[in-house]
Amino acid sequence: MSKSFHFNLLARDKRARAGILHTPHGDIPTPVFAPVGTQASVKAVTPSQLSDLGASLVLANTYHLYLRPGDELIAEMGGLHRFMGWQNPLLTDSGGFQVFSLKSVRQIDEDGVTFKSHIDGSTHRLTPEKSIATQENLGADIIMAFDECASPSDRTYNENAMMRTHTWAERCLKAKTRPDQVLFGIVQGGIFLDLRQSSAEFITSLDFPGYAIGGLSVGETKEEMHAVLDTVDGILPESKPRYLMGVGTLEDILNGVLRGIDIFDCVLPTRLARHNTVMTRTGRLNLINAAFAHDPTPIEESCNCYTCHNFSRAYLRHLIVAREMLAATLLSIHNLHMLIHFTQEIRQAVLENRLAHFTEDYYRS
Amino acid sequence: MSKSFHFNLLARDKRARAGILHTPHGDIPTPVFAPVGTQASVKAVTPSQLSDLGASLVLANTYHLYLRPGDELIAEMGGLHRFMGWQNPLLTDSGGFQVFSLKSVRQIDEDGVTFKSHIDGSTHRLTPEKSIATQENLGADIIMAFDECASPSDRTYNENAMMRTHTWAERCLKAKTRPDQVLFGIVQGGIFLDLRQSSAEFITSLDFPGYAIGGLSVGETKEEMHAVLDTVDGILPESKPRYLMGVGTLEDILNGVLRGIDIFDCVLPTRLARHNTVMTRTGRLNLINAAFAHDPTPIEESCNCYTCHNFSRAYLRHLIVAREMLAATLLSIHNLHMLIHFTQEIRQAVLENRLAHFTEDYYRS
Secondary structure, eight states, X not given: OOTTOEEEEEEEETTEEEEEEEETTEEEEESEEEEBOTTSSOTTOOHHHHHHTTOOOEEEOHHHHHHTTOHHHHHHTTOHHHHHTOOSOEEEOOSHHHHHHOXXXXXXXXXXXXXXXXXXXXXXXXXXXXXHHHHXXXXXXXXXXXXXXXXXXXXXXXXXXXXXXXXXXXXXXXHOOOTTOEEEEEEOOTTOHHHHHHHHHHHHHSOOSSEEEOSOSSSOOHHHHHHHHHHHHTTSOTTSOEEETTOOOHHHHHHHHHTTOOEEEESHHHHHHHXXXXXXXXXXXXXXXXXXXXXXXXXXXXXXXXXXXXXXXXHHHHHHHTTOTHHHHHHHHHHHHHHHHHHHHHHHHHHTTOHHHHHHHHHHO | OOTTXXXXXXXXXXXXXXXXXXXXXXXXXXXXXXXXXXXSSOTTOOHHHXXXXXXXXXXXXXXHHHXXXXXXXXXXXXXXXXXXXXXXXXXXXXXXXXXXHXXXXXXXXXXXXXXXXXXXXXXXXXXXXXXXXXXHHHTOSEEEOOOXXXXXXXXXXXXXXXXXXXXXXXXXXXXXXXXTOEEEEEEOOTTOHHHHXXXXXHHHHSOOSSEEEOSXXXXXXXXXXXXXXXXXXXXXXXXXXXXXXXXXXXXXXXXXHHTTOOEEEESXXXXXXXXXEEEOSSOEEETTSGGXXXXXSOSOTTOOSHHHHHOOHHHXXXXXXXTOXXXXXXXXXXXXXXXXXXXXXXXXXXXXXOHHHHHHHHHHO
């Protein structure tokens, strides 16, 4: 890691870890949940509201920003931090996950992938070198290696995708030039534990300052996800941060931390909010339900978020029924608070060596 | 005015006034611009953001809230302040303006008006007594007499509407029961100065704690609006607050204050924002314009709002083009700041007896 970056492991509680990742744009206390700002905006939430929520790391999607408004425009405007008004740490993904999710992928070869824009159908090509150049234009603190995320249960595909991911990881390392960014490598291999083991061994043989586990939370069972995390945990070096991409829910975050994960991100809290759904400690509520029309209570009595402090379920339902834009903002604030705050509580439990107790309490409630 | 209400006139600069209107939910420094929260929400803006903007008074629409979610539900939830999470002063209109604007008005008679809901076509009836009862359920600090707002240039219609408005004003005064609300009377009469004079004389003969001028900013010329304000100014008592309903723009607010007005409201700033348009000191910009794609400057260099402090025109245009909801929030914050802050500047100029100079500066820029 370069001078500006440093990962301090502060405490361990069995396999769970609590630390601080220092970056040029500030410190990230880990474990951490990162809200997703796909198009350089966490949907319906201002950077100031994100700060108030205690967010310390925000993710943006390279695929979307490459297409619109373009990474060169963002570089011209002083980089992503300045462009989106978020002066704290940022992470960009490589574009790989989005590109391989497109139905309009045209060609995958050893060199890269050709695809059509979901916006205007124009043809583009992404390679490891192009992904790094794009992420260097964006300028996030943490950037990701270009990888191929395969359907989790197709073994042959996963073997090939993993091999490509390994070659591409080496090319990404070579392509990287900016000293104020760190590049994380990504372990792939689907649900196949032997592939995950090879992948973790290969990727950790390269000197990345942090490691991600990709290709999970894409349709596999909880047991399969946990088995992959258990396999990888023993191979990833303790001294470096670990990032479980695209996860998730309260339960998945807790299970991830219990298996040694430090960083999480997910679109779920803001996406659910735009579909009138709020997360609680024990499940979800769809607030458009008529049962909430006369409900004077907040979403969650014990919640300290701005929304729960100021508004009743009856009001939130009114905003939804009346199609007021404020609904998405207030529901997003609550859902983001749930995940950010829950992850902070987990961190505190690790620091105080009482995560087993915390976990019992969580499952009892 | 009841004990909790008191209007202090602090300074005069020719006909312009600066004062403080004390209410049970706090003080309103006047002149003041009130953002409009039609459905108990200032669109795309949180109450906390409104506070940060320096908003001291917010308006809500009785017609909309009566229909959805219903004033009885809001009363059950503890009233409008608590329902919408705005603990500062609130004003509700009478429902008259909206009902008379509907294409589905069924019948207007001396007693009231029958209309169809724009939401579900159901039939409803609004009378002076019903309007007051509804506004008492909502519980705003300032409530308005039920009036008929006529097309401004039809003399016969205006004469009849004015007469009805006068009778209804007396009925509203009689119907009112809550001691923690003040009821303002409304002067009507279209663009006809003799009607405006009679109306102002009649309405001020009733002991209202404040007076509004209705039926302006609905299609008449600036000269016609100013002539009405000039006519009414000499008749309204100096010791009571004056409210110019539904106005408006920087220029209209300045012209209103110059003619003795204390309170303004308008949906314009938030409506323009939802149409990608921002207000500047000298005009308007539609930020979807490609000219702004690479523009690193804020909407207005001299503006101190959150949006101008943190975001470029290029970023705001990106949000608009990418259909991010944050665009409406950030543009609304800027537009509301423009009107609230401009009105505060006018107030300061009145307090310092330099409004003529301020006005010259405004028109020179």
